[in-house]
Amino acid sequence: xxxxxxxxxxxxxxxxxxxxxxxxxxxxxxxxxxxxxxxxxxxxxxxxxxxxxxxxxxxxxxxxxxxxxxxxxxxxxxxxxxxxxxxxxxxxxxxxxxxxxxxxxxxxxxxxxxxxxxxxxxxxxxxxxxxxxxxxxxxxxxxxxxxxxxxxxxxxxxxxxxxxxxxxxxxxxxxxxxxxxxxxxxxxxxxxxxxxxxxxxxxxxxxxxxxxxxxxxxxxxxxxxxxxxxxxxxxxxxxxxxxxxx
Ligand code: NAP
Numbered sequence: 138x139x140x141x142x143x144x145x146x147x148x149x150x151x152x153x154x155x156x157x158x159x160x161x162x163x164x165x166x167x168x169x170x171x172x173x174x175x176x177x178x179x180x181x182x183x184x185x186x187x188x189x190x191x192x193x194x195x196x197x198x199x200x201x202x203x204x205x206x207x208x209x210x211x212x213x214x215x216x217x218x219x220x221x222x223x224x225x226x227x228x229x230x231x232x233x234x235x236x237x238x239x240x241x242x243x244x245x246x247x248x249x250x251x252x253x254x255x256x257x258x259x260x261x262x263x264x265x266x267x268x269x270x271x272x273x274x275x276x277x278x279x280x281x282x283x284x285x286x287x288x289x290x291x292x293x294x295x296x297x298x299x300x301x302x303x304x305x306x307x308x309x310x311x312x313x314x315x316x317x318x319x320x321x322x323x324x325x326x327x328x329x330x331x332x333x334x335x336x337x338x339x340x341x342x343x344x345x346x347x348x349x350x351x352x353x354x355x356x357x358x359x360x361x362x363x364x365x366x367x368x369x370x371x372x373x374x375x376x377x378x379x380x381x382x383x
Contacts, residue, residue, distance in 0.1 A: 138364040141166030144217040145363065146210075148200050148257060149227025151178025153326045154276065157352035158224055158359045159186060165360055167222065168192035170213040174199050174227075200227045200253035210260035219268060222363045223261040225254040225298070226276040230328065235289045243290045250294035251301070258305055262314060271314040272363045275302050276355070277374065279322045279382050295320070299374055306372030315371040317362045322378025324350045346379030 145162050149155040151173030159169045163186045171186070173179040176197035186193035194216055198205035214220050228250045231242035254275055265271025280288055281295025299318050306316040323329055323340050329349065332340070341347055358377050361367055376382050 138165050138360055138366060140222075140360075140364060143167045143221040143363075144170075144219055145222035145224065146170040146172060146213050146220060146257075146261070147224040147226055148172045148253065149174075150224075151175050151182055153328070154321070154324060154352045154355050155224070155226040156182050156185075157356040158226060160189070161353070161356035161360050162222070162363065163189045163191040163193070165364070166191070167363075168217065170194040170196055170209075170217070172196045172198060172200065172209055172213075172227075200257060201248035203256055206253070206256040206260060210257075214264055220261055220264045221268075221270065222272045222274070223257060224274045224276065224359055224363070225257055227253055228276065228294075230288070230291050232287045232291065234287055238289060246290035247294050247297070250291070251297045254298055254301055258301070258316075262305075262309060265314045266309070266312050269313050271309075271312075272367075273302075273305065273314065273316040274359050274362045275299075275316070275318040276359075277302070277318045277320045279320045279376060279378050282320055282374070282376070282382055302374070303372045310371055315362070315367065317367070317370060317372065318374045319355060319358050319362065320374050320376045320378065320382070321355050322350055322376065322381040324352060324355060326352060344379040344381050345383075348379060350377060350379055 171179040179195035183193035183195040198209045277298045278295040280292045302318040
């Protein structure tokens, strides 16, 4: 897949799945903006992108805040002069059963996971509509499709992201802007490292492929949905989960 001359912005890409997505896009020839709330991690990832011979811009900001998002897009679109690919990846968890869930736990997760995607899509579609071309990939989760005890806030945010994806796909299809979501299952990252070995084994036993996925599995799917190989696909949710949801 050749993405040379394409420009991408990936949120929450200083580490974890976002970082893997950035490196995968850069390997395919894309210049990338690495956005993270932690500027130092964004700069570290930018160095790895530059080592691949691609242009990298490190930007910091809280993607749940409108002013930060506007400033971030101004910098990135100003530097790149265009934007072809947006990946809404930044996400957090504040897990607990609903009876113990505080309003602040609900608000934090909905703001970082869902409101951020609304704010970033709004900014990204402007240059994409002008160019009559663009790819938006929203990183949702299988729990947005099937729910998960202890994750009322997180599941609702990811289900909301899927609704946002389908709506924007309809609003922008005629302008050749594709909007799709990826729903990863259980992926080996800092987020799942918090689980005990016993919990990880229990999880793996529920997955038809009997193993957790890798960040690379998710990044490869993002690459597909960012490339011309998926030009006639929009409004879809691609599960990357070893067969967990089918
Ligand atoms: P992660 O390792 O925690 O990485 C998330 C990144 O987002 C971090 O770099 C984090 O910055 C950044 N971030 C957090 N809040 C932010 C904010 N307000 N503004 C900007 N950046 C922010 O998580 P991950 O496991 O790679 O997950 C990436 C995405 O995949 C998330 O949307 C997650 O919900 C989804 N997902 C993950 C799994 C899984 O099994 N891991 C499964 C399904 C879906 P800091 O480093 O400063 O915190």
